[in-house]
Amino acid sequence: MPIETAPFGRTKGGQPVTRYRLQNGAVAVDVLDYGGTIQSLVAPARDGRPVDVVLGYDTVAEYEANDGYLGALIGRWANRIPFGAFQLGGREYKVTPNTPPHLLHGGEKGFNAYVWQARQEGDRLVLSHVSPDGDEGFPGTLKVQVAYDLTPEGELTLTYDAETDKETVLNLTNHAYFNLNGGGDILGHELMIKADAFDEVDGDLIPTGRALPVANTPFDFTAAKAVGRDIEARDGQLAHGSQGYDHNFILAGRPGPAAVLHSPQTGLTLTVTTTLPGLQLYTGNMLGERAGKGGSRMGRRGALCLETQFFPKSISDPALRPVLKPGQKFRQVTGYKFTVE
Numbered sequence: 178m179p180i181e182t183a184p185f186g187r188t189k190g191g192q193p194v195t196r197y198r199l200q201n202g203a204v205a206v207d208v209l210d211y212g213g214t215i216q217s218l219v220a221p222a223r224d225g226r227p228v229d230v231v232l233g234y235d236t237v238a239e240y241e242a243n244d245g246y247l248g249a250l251i252g253r254w255a256n257r258i259p260f261g262a263f264q265l266g267g268r269e270y271k272v273t274p275n276t277p278p279h280l281l282h283g284g285e286k287g288f289n290a291y292v293w294q295a296r297q298e299g300d301r302l303v304l305s306h307v308s309p310d311g312d313e314g315f316p317g318t319l320k321v322q323v324a325y326d327l328t329p330e331g332e333l334t335l336t337y338d339a340e341t342d343k344e345t346v347l348n349l350t351n352h353a354y355f356n357l358n359g360g361g362d363i364l365g366h367e368l369m370i371k372a373d374a375f376d377e378v379d380g381d382l383i384p385t386g387r388a389l390p391v392a393n394t395p396f397d398f399t400a401a402k403a404v405g406r407d408i409e410a411r412d413g414q415l416a417h418g419s420q421g422y423d424h425n426f427i428l429a430g431r432p433g434p435a436a437v438l439h440s441p442q443t444g445l446t447l448t449v450t451t452t453l454p455g456l457q458l459y460t461g462n463m464l465g466e467r468a469g470k471g472g473s474r475m476g477r478r479g480a481l482c483l484e485t486q487f488f489p490k491s492i493s494d495p496a497l498r499p500v501l502k503p504g505q506k507f508r509q510v511t512g513y514k515f516t517v518e
């Protein structure tokens with residue numbers, strides 16, 4: 178189906194923002210060129226009722242206030258860079274510590290806060306952006322492109338491509354907050370994550386470098402369980418996440434999906450596949466109460482993020498770190514498939 182476009186207001190700087198609607202089979206996805214934001218994702222519940230399964234806003238101004246990166250593309254670096262500094266090629270780079278003293282999700286003005294160039298290639302929406310050398314302190318002119326495809330089977334895929342003119346680091350993700358009931362909390366959602374270990378964090382949510390086995394901990398999602406089952410457990414790691422999950426899961430690399438989220442209430446299932454090695458489970462522990470689309474309420478534990486990524490700790494580990502060099506092509510793909518029982 179052709180992509181429908183509609184004006185979505187303007188940024189405070191006066192740039193027009195456009196909403197692109199991808200529709201295929203039973204699923205419809207609205208993407209803004211502002212931040213590549215997935216603004217709405219509607220799938221039919223078991224009873225046929227349409228459910229909007231992502232958090233979002235009705236106005237650009239609310240997105241610009243940026244409390245929570247709702248649905249947005251994240252770059253150049255997903256998650257945190259401790260003390261806003263990293264070593265690369267024998268020198269130190271200082272990046273913006275927008276959540277002092279650390280960088281979070283790209284810096285002061287990350288990819289979420291730019292209006293991207295949009296083009297349509299048949300049924301595919303392609304967003305592109307040029308991040309100049311030194312942007313937020315990161316080296317290299319980075320040309321980045323994210324393609325959004327929606328298959329007849331209800332799968333939204335995001336294909337991330339990038340090139341640089343200087344050696345750099347790059348960790349891109351999307352920050353959609355999912356709630357398969359379209360409201361309320363996500364504690365009754367059942368979640369499977371194919372990970373035998375997760376990265377330990379300190380009180381600043383900075384990885385310590387240690388991977389911990391999930392077995393016999395609240396972090397064991399190897400078999401599907403309710404998100405709320407162990408979330409109140411007395412556990413130092415959950416406490417660091419403001420009593421919730423805010424951790425990188427080390428994907429086991431076994432065949433099949435990285436994660437499966439299911440709502441017994443609506444019968445909807447989200448299946449996540451990815452070429453990336455890690456997945457950040459964030460259960461919205463720090464999401465403040467506020468109004469969203471159409472006056473809907475959102476807040477703490479009202480949705481969860483499944484952010485596919487390189488390990489945040491890799492910024493300090495040359496053996497794990499995603500480095501992009503001139504002449505190389507960066508490509509990662511993540512799929513979100515929506516089905517109903």
Ligand code: BGC
Nearest residue numbers: 245246382423457459463484
């Ligand atoms: C991080 C959280 C952070 C949130 C911001 C998540 O990806 O893991 O620590 O608070 O993004 O919305």
